[in-house]
Amino acid sequence: MREALLEVCSPREVTIPMKQHTGTACDPVVSVGDSVAMGDLIGVPADMHGVPVHASISGTVTKIDMIRLPNKVSCKAVTIKNDLRRRVSTKIQPRKDISKLSLPQLKKLLWTSGICGMGGEGVPTYTKCLKAEKYGVDTLLVNCTQSEPFLSCDLHHIRVNPSKVLEGAMALSGICHVKKVVFCIEDTWTDEIDALSRVVNNAKERYMDRKIEIQLFKPRFPQGCQSLLIKALYKVELPLGKEPEEVVKAVLFNASTCYAFSEMIEKNQPLTSRIVTISGDTITGHNVLVPIGTSVSEILERVPGAHTAQRIAWGGALTGVALSSLEVPIIKTTTAITIIRKFEPPRLNCI
Secondary structure, eight states: OOOOOEEEOOOSEEEEESOOSSSOOEEEOOOTTOEEOBTOEEEEESSTTSOOEEOSSOEEEEEEEEEEOTTSOEEEEEEEEEOSSOOBOTTOSOOSOGGGOOHHHHHHHHHHTTOBOSSSSOOBHHHHHHHHHHHTOOEEEEEOOOOSTTOOHHHHHHHHOHHHHHHHHHHHHHHHTOSEEEEEEETTOHHHHHHHHHHHHHHHHHOTTSEEEEEEEOOOTTTTSHHHHHHHHHSOOOOTTOOHHHHTSEEEEEHHHHHHHHHHHHHOOOSOEEEEEEEESSSOOEEEEEETTOBHHHHHTTOTTGGGOSEEEEBOTTTSEEOSOSOOBOOTTOOEEEEEOSSOOOOOOOO
């Protein structure tokens, strides 16, 4: 799917879970009745194995309660009623002299950004960088494969904002102390490959101390899976329980994760929203910029054809979780809402 439309969703309220990542949950640092602006800190983790959580809209905290997510995670969640004033945290503003940011400053930005892996389990990006340093990785891989049917959230960033994806990746490569950055993308995405090629060629002059390249892959599911991507690139199978950092000295980041870090570097914008693909076999797909915590039900109110679905998945068609209720929030790792046809076609024997 190559739908380029980006619709901005402004929800009536958001319910923001305190655990959208692997590792430790956050503790709310706001109370019912508090007024918050978009980007304000509302949750802090107990240790460095979690990531902070920020308000995704401006408004008033109306509830702090337990929630159970479709992925079976139970945690506290902060509900914020939208005041429709679009107030933004005073900390969010364009940064001057980005090129002068030191390595310790970049690490601090990464920690405070609230960024975790946005294409899979949600491993805290800061923790992943620490692990890369520990194992002495030499290569950073940017996962642009997007092999799930119907999905195009990562591809949107690559097509529309390739320079931000690249700059985020290069900043992460500096933190991880690697000398090689590889963008992994399927060979059928010609527009995205062209966009990446242009920014990569320009970047080679600015990052002469690092090798930057694009690696093309054949489209197959689940190519975007970490273990299969490593197998396709290195011809090595990851042993059970082992990570690429240990086995092939490489660290893997999602394209949306790289984009999110570039936003933090450029204007101190923490992770408060993400692109979600709304698609399936009942509707024409499109991408929506969704504040974290927006309910699936509110998003689908504006999607023609959603009412005809027999099943709606929180995530992709193949790896997503079928929803029994639409009153669940979008979180940092939600790549899609997939709407599956109401009537299944007749099934016939193969032979």
